[in-house]
Amino acid sequence: MSALVLVERVGSTAVLRLNRAERHNSLVPELLEALLAALERMEADPDVRAVVLSHAGRSFSTGGDVGAFAAFVPQSAELAQYAQRLLGLLNAAILRLAALRCPVIAAVEGWLTGGSLGLVLACDMTVLGEGTRIAPYYTVVGFSPDGGWTAMLPRLIGVARSRAIQLENATLTASQAVALGLATHLAPAREAEAMALSLAAGLKDKVPGSVAHTRALLRWDADALAAGLERERVAFVAQVTSAEAAAGMRRFLGNGRTG
Template structure:
């Protein structure tokens, strides 16, 4: 269901339940959550890549799994609440992971699958990738995917996807800001690998500081953001890796990161 492979500081997580279009079932979310929790604590992991097997990155929530609980006494309310909380924890874990997370998409990413792409720090798409938040087609507005989309896309682009439910191609996703790069399908894995390797070569302590600061300051007003990030810069200047990196730059030599 979820394959893991770690090499050279890059942990690749592959959603591998193609027959269910890599739906974010309870089992899939649990597996992905556990893998992210391990990655957060593992110093050997510097970058995480979330990719997929099969034609779909992820079709979002498993609607058959959800619908089966409508026969519960409460028509499924308690179960729906649990699933949505589980999904919210997973998405926030991606954002709060102290290592960068890159989505790699060659197929279709819809609903909560599109939400997962938007929750990742970076995204690389193959030319055949497609994206949608199609809940409006079935009377279920993509309210939780909206959280991730509205924090990545311009408001009108996010609303267009949410209100129409229409599928957008990779080029449109790039224009909207949902993905960073679009490459031919045959080059997708190599391009993601190059991006991940570039980031993995940086100080892990600095990446942790920077990622946390980015997401915290973006929700602040201008004055508060500058006050907060000024403090972050001071703290960052005092870590060993910053001292080493600046020294290496001045001395014109490669830095030797300690991760602290």
């Protein structure tokens, strides 16, 4: 089986690519475990001066794999256990990205939905390809927000905007996301990774101590972030085991969605 996270070195930059393209890089425990292992290797390698978080295939990630949730008996203890495990790993990956010793730049194309947003929000900078679309999907599928949609997004774009986007299930274009402050850079379609690599290469010429202090002073508060993500995990597990979530998953998958 192919590795779920591909690692490539480009000079002093490490490129980590989510590699579950046949499922739109939707999140499952095995992928998140592979991402955490790769991040631990980057943390321990002093030759890595920056990390680019990218993806194989057309889309960065469509969040949690709804098909994987739907494979369990609705409202069962096994479904709750799976959700606990998945969100525990997702939250750990978000916290690891946010605390990594070197800068992390996300390169995003295609769709970015659901809990995968948190992996992007945890990065220092984010480059969106022109065709990128961002949407929550929680109120459509019947899930509760996870991946920082309540714990991180309001700090970047405000509570009112965050609430409206999620309740309406609004889809943001790449240019809208940059204008709101959800992302930092806009690239031509299919050039997000190239721009992210260029930004990473520029960082290695900056004074290391200044970079480190800048990132430390602007870093997410680890305790507050962990607490917010934990609140999301508890609410998600409660909602995913409800009858309306079971109906929502059937409806979502019945409409031909695969992520």
